[in-house]
Structures are given as C-alpha cells and as structure tokens.
Amino acid sequence: MITGKNYIGNTLKANGNITHKTINPKLNIENPIPFYEATDEEIDEAVQLAWDAFKNYRKVSGQKRAEFLNTIADEILALDQELIDTYTTESGLPEGRAKGERGRTVSQLRAFADLVTKEDWRENSFDAANPDREPFPKDDLRRTSIPLGPVVVFGASNFPLAFSTAGGDTASALASGCPVIVKVHEMHSGTAELVASAIIKAAEKTGMPNGVFSNIMGRGKIVGAALVQHPKVKAVGFTGSISGGRALFDIAAKREEPIPVFAEMGSINPVIITPNAIENRAEEIASTYAGSITLGTGQFCTNPGLILTINSAKTQKFIIDLAQKTVAIDAQCMLHPNIKNGFVENSKSVSSQNGAEVVDEITDTVEANYAATQITTVSGKDFLKNPKLHKEVFGPFSLVVTAKDEAELIDIINGLEGQLTGTILAEKEDYANLHDIVDALESRVGRIIFNGVPTGVEVCPSMQHGGPYPASTDSRFTAVGTNAIKRWVRPVSYQSFPNELLPEALKTK
C-alpha cells in the first residue's frame, strides 16, 4: 500500500505540508495519492540516521551485505503486480518494459551481491617487508578499499526501477558498505515508495541498522540541494539532465568539504555509417535503427540521436528510407507532460536551425503525451558551424548529418561534446581506413560499438557507462556494470600492522 510518506530510516513520516501527485501520462490525468515533501528536520534526521548506521554498516561482512541485497531483490519481486501497475500508471511505459526493467533491477542487485561475497573488488594489495633493504628497511604495506559514507542517489525519470530507488547506484553503494538516501524522482513517487518498502523490509529481515536506507521526496532544488549540502553526505549518484546534474555538481564543489558527484547526463550518441555499409545493407540498417531510435519512446540515455554519413545519392536514399521506417512505427507515450513538452520544443529547435530539414515525421495528431517521431537532416558544413544542432532531443528523434567527405566527418567527431557511446557501422573492406575514426571517437566517448546499436547496456565487468563531460561529471567511473561499486570507496593503506588489527581480507592467514 502506498502511503505518500517518506521513509526516514525504517519509519514512515510526513510532517510537512507540501505535496505533489504523479501523473498517468497515457490518460493525461493525475493519480490520486498525494506525496509529502520531506521537511528540513526529516532530511536532517535521515542523514543523521545514515551517519550513525554507517559506523556499523561499514563493518558488516560481505556475506551479510549480499544477503541484504538478495533479500531486496526477493522483496521487489514479492511486490508483484502492484509494482508493475504502479510503474505503468506513473510512467506510461508498457507492462513488458516494466517487467523487463524489474528483471534488470533484480539481476543488478544479485550481481552486486555476488561481487561482494568475494574481496576482489577491493583491489587489495600486499607489499612484503624487507628489513635488509639499503639504505632503509622496507615496511610491510597492505592496501584495501573502504566505503566513503552516506550516499545520496537521485531517481531517474526514464528508469523508474533500474536507475532509481533500488537501481544500479543504490545497489552498488549498499554493496560497498555505504548507507543510501534516495531522493525520489517526483514523476514516479508511488513506484519509489513501493521499492523503498521492499528495501526497508529487507533491511529489517537481515538485521541491517536503521538508517542504512531512507526514501525522501520533494523538489530537487529544495530537498535535493539540502541533501547534497549536508556535511554528513559523502557522495552523490545522479542520472538525468545536464542542467540537473551540473547544478548538483556545483553545489557539491562549493561545500567546505567537496564531495564527488557521479552524474550521468546528456548524450546524443553519434553513429557513423560508412559509404560501404550504406552500399551493402542500407535497408537492414534503416530497419535496425528505426527500432533503436524509437525504443522506449527514444527515452534512453544511449538513444542514437546523431547519425553521421558521407553525402551521396545512396546516402540520400538511405536517409529517406530510415525516416520512413522510423516514422512508420506507431507513436508511443512519453513519461510525463514535461518530457513531452521538452521533446516538442527541442525537436523544433533543432529542425529550425539554418540548413536543417525535416526528412519525415508523424504529422497525424497524436494523443496528449505521445511523441511525434521525427528524423531531420543537415549538411556537415552547417552542423560544424552551429552548436545548437548538438543539443540532445530526448525522445524518438535523430539528426542525420551528411558530411562532404571523411575529413569533414572526423572534424565533426572532434568537435562533439563528450558522449556515452559512439557507434561505427562499417564493412570488412573499411577496416584498414577506420583507424582515424576510431581514434577520434575514443577521445569523445566511453564506449564504442561496432555494427550494433548503442541502446542496450550490458551489466558486466567490461562495461563503461560514462564518458567525457557532459556525458558524465567523472569519466573515470562507470554507472553500469560491477565496476560501478568503485565510485563509493577509497583506498586505505596499513603499514607494519599487527595481523589481528588488519581488516579481515588483509590478514596473513
């Protein structure tokens, strides 16, 4: 049952009087339950509880933390249809997506549980003493990683489960030994409360300290800012817009003690298609990319928003085919009226720039919060001159750039802002000539995909989900995959320590 209250540690509280409601974007109506913004006192209490919980939680064994994470997964599954219904009602996303995202959320939790039952992730290091070394003896030195402290996680609008309350940021932070305070995304407060109740249940069942998790609601500029400013918060995870992520980064950088903010923000995910690929499989590419551009109503951070080609008659034909195939897919619902308004505004802005031309778009009237898919094209020359054409259009949209030659195409890549991904669609005969393109992409992105689509982010050790700014605020870490745990820890060395006082994993057995 959804109460509309905040979880301040294990306790539901709603002492404030500011409320918000979520929206059912498909029906374009408000959902009935009012959700209460946390008061300053409730925020402070949640952080204080997290701080106190940290003293014990950081010492809880990996085995026990794994049990906690696996129990969260079990409790999320136990929410069953109520969770799926709340998710679809608050997001406009279909039931299949809800179930798929729940599966991802549960498997992320279990992956981090697996990870922390062993100690490898801490990168423990051992240097033996050498008392005979000249001119000075060498001391025994050992290093491990310890958790930073309470972490604030911001729920993401486009992933109500996998990047929100019990998503990758929360799972990795809890796995590392950090308590978590979630700042709920207001678009899906009900989904958030249900998942929070699962985490609280799991914490109680597995004997975790009160305060290891809190679930806080309210406006980002008020409640989010207060959390990031709190001196006992030690790191922040965020997935969302550049303006939102940068605002949190700026707040954190201005603190007396600056703290890391891992914000995964905007990306237009350039896709480079060689003339040979267009020559050999234009239709196949058009079909595949029509699917990728519209997947999840284009509301993925890895959505292919920029397609880079070299101009020719065949390229022009491909662009028309891609546009038609993309627009032929039925219009789908967006997450929220605000997201729909942003899509309309941003797609209009890009397609009204000098030289930009709409190739095809859904022109029939769509339902209130549904997106009218659009494919726009522009020459390489015009794209190079105009940074407004680089702007992300969050939704089912892609800008196809026609460069006059490879040199111009590489100039375009070099002039791009940092990106999460870059993709190359090419033929075997292209390989020998692709080194410059690969080089240019490496400098701009976190992940390069060959003959595939950027959508679909595997949760595995080799995944890098993060790129040069503004794709993320810290390109040295990933938001997806088991390495995401490294965001929440720091190394500590022990010099000449007695065995019995060393952390368990550093002891000589």
Added chain:
Amino acid sequence: MITGKNYIGNTLKANGNITHKTINPKLNIENPIPFYEATDEEIDEAVQLAWDAFKNYRKVSGQKRAEFLNTIADEILALDQELIDTYTTESGLPEGRAKGERGRTVSQLRAFADLVTKEDWRENSFDAANPDREPFPKDDLRRTSIPLGPVVVFGASNFPLAFSTAGGDTASALASGCPVIVKVHEMHSGTAELVASAIIKAAEKTGMPNGVFSNIMGRGKIVGAALVQHPKVKAVGFTGSISGGRALFDIAAKREEPIPVFAEMGSINPVIITPNAIENRAEEIASTYAGSITLGTGQFCTNPGLILTINSAKTQKFIIDLAQKTVAIDAQCMLHPNIKNGFVENSKSVSSQNGAEVVDEITDTVEANYAATQITTVSGKDFLKNPKLHKEVFGPFSLVVTAKDEAELIDIINGLEGQLTGTILAEKEDYANLHDIVDALESRVGRIIFNGVPTGVEVCPSMQHGGPYPASTDSRFTAVGTNAIKRWVRPVSYQSFPNELLPEALKTK
C-alpha cells in the same frame, strides 16, 4: 646552463617582461638569474603544442614511453653537480637531501617506466560474447584505460625534485600517455629549468613529439590559473597548501567542462601513543619522534604535527623529554623567507590559543631563515573546543594533546579534518583494545602506520598517499606509488569490435 626562460615545448622563450629571482635562504640573499613569467601567448602555445602532441603521444607504445622515462632519469643524473648545487642554493636543504631526493626522483621515473612496459596497469577486462543467451544475445565487450589529455603539474615548494618538474605527478602522467605542462614553483625556478632541460633532451633523443613537455614560470594566481582554465587542459596535479590547492580546485570546478584536480594539501598526521607504550618505551619514542618532527626542517606533508596521548604523570614526563630531545637538535634552514614567516606566525597562533602551553622551544636567536623548533601541549578538552588548534604548522613543530581518557581521545580523532596519515604507537597488550581507535582513524586518514613514523613514503603498489579532504581533493586516488598513474586515465569499452581495430592489448592473439 640556466637561461631564465620558459620551455614552450622544445623551445626556450621569454617574450614577457615580468621576472622573479630565487632566494638562497641560507645566505638570505637573492640568486642572480632573473626568470621570465610566461606571457598569455606562451601559455596558450604550450597548451596547443601539448594538445597536438597528445594525438601522437597517446598512441606511443608502452615500451617507447618507458624508454622516454628512463632517458629522463639518465639526463637528470647527467646534470650532476650543477643540479645539486642549484637545488641546495635555492632550497637551503643540505646536499645529502638533494642527492637522496634526486635518487627518489630517478627511481620513480624508472618505476613508472617498468610499469608501462606491461599492460596490467590499464586493468584491461574481457567479457566473451554469448550469441545463444536468452532473451538477448550477449555481445563481446572489452575495456581498457586511455589517457585524459594534457596535464598541468604544479611544482611543490618542499620537494624541488621528487614532487616537482620530473616528480611523481609528471612521471605518472607521462607514463600514462598524457603530455605535461609544469607550472614551476617560483622558489626553485633554476632547479626546475635544469630538470626541464633534461626532459626536453630525453624527448628529443627518444623521438617524442614536440609539446609532450613544457616548463612554464610565473605567478600561481596568473599563470597557474590561466593553465587550469585552458579548455585543452584535462587534469591537474598539485602538492602544496590548502588555500593554493582549493583555489585550483574551484577554478577547475567552474569550467564549462570541469576537470579533475588532484591536490595533495595540508595534514597534521595524528600520532596516537597508548599509556602502555609510554610506560614501556617513552625514551625511545621521544628520540625517534624528535628525529621525525625535525626531519627536513619539518617541511614534509607527513610531518607528525599532532601527538595524542592520555594524560598521566608519565605522559607529562614523556612530553618534557620529547620536547627537550626535539629542541636539542640544531636549528635548520627553511626553504624560503615566506615559509619561515609562515612557520613563525602559525606556531605562534597555535601556542597562543586558550590552554596551549609551549613545553620547549629553541630560544637562542637563529639565523635569518632558520626555524626555532617548538613543542607545545594542550588538554584534550581545550583541543576539542578549538579548531584553530587543528591548523597545520609547516615546520619543526608538534602539538601534544593530553586527553583525559580513551573516550575523549576517540572524540578528538573523530573531530579531525581528513589526514594523509595516522600513526599508532602501542604494545602487544593494547591490541585487543585498539579496534575503536583503528576504526576512528580509518575514517579520517589514507594510511595508518603501526609503531613507526609517518615521514618516509614508500613508492610501491600498496601505498596510499592521499586522504579525506583537506588532506587531498580526491581521496580515491594516490599521489605516491604506481597507482598514481590511475589519476590520468579513463576507461573505454569496445563492443563487438573487429580484432584489427582493437587497441593492441585488447586483441585476441
């Protein structure tokens, strides 16, 4: 020969008209050579050259980068007595220290050369494809680390060699594949130019691109700020004061594209001595710590500036003994008149706080830039109340705090700012009762030493030199040891890549 000019890439330039001279602190006179502050155009040219050099340098093999680093080491040794004489003339430090620090500098360069002849440091990762996986096939995914781009390194006042021009920051950045622009510390511009000439020679001998290294002089607030603001600079290394490091951090955080600043700043390095240790070996501890407090005229970032004890008659006796032994060591020269003035001011400030009492100090008149060693004491109660007593006194000084009991001692640790190190001096019979102290220290420091001294920072894989703010701006990385290279790289993933286009180390052989 020292020219007083900047190295803009391989070329000596001095187009400006602002100059400074270094000081011989022992003689308290200016050294003769004028050094030219770089102009805005020279700064921009150096960064532009670094940017251009990066395109090639990032692709230079580990073997060739190792050759470059080893040749720098050779060329530094070839500077021979001119380097040692310039070093002592500009720093007031003795010849033995100059040679020791040169040895450390050379061995750091060789350690990073060794490191990059293999690929382990990149943490390469491989996930095999699984085309049969349900519901979606799994793609092949591989991850490596690539260099960030041009790095600005600020020379440190207290390590003219090992943490300056060719010091740990430069060695690790060059090893990673990043070009380096050094902002010279004005106190030792001659030493810096000599070392820079060795780097330039090595770059030319081993065929490295022009711009892989530049050596820039001038005021931190002008030249340093301009370098950190330059859009083509991608990371910063700094060793020095909290005010200096924080200023650079703030500039970097306000950029359109924020960049990481690794500033290793202030630390008072608490040393906890148990009553049993005082009971059993008070004299030995006093002798050892008299040496550690005065080592290098106390001008080390790991200098033991805060000694925490539990009050008793024996503790009082120990404090007097420690103070006498420390003050009995001859007064030594400080690095610069400004450093000496800071020492006088800060030691006066701490010892004039409420409840603080000078136990012993050198009262004879010392030479102009020599430091009058001082040991001061204060009660735990007074220390807890007054953050001014936490302030670092850079020089031969230590504040001994007498806590009333262990609970107060732990309160003191918990109330400390972040520190590079913490030390525990204890007996075997203490071990069972030390867990709370170790826990408290872990949360405040980057390295814990048992029955040793914090001075002396081993260059090895398990070293963590960096701690919670303000010990450093990013506690997740180390400034010393082979892991220091990780500050200058970011991960990149390759999905479904053809073997021939993968980076060498990720190829299937």
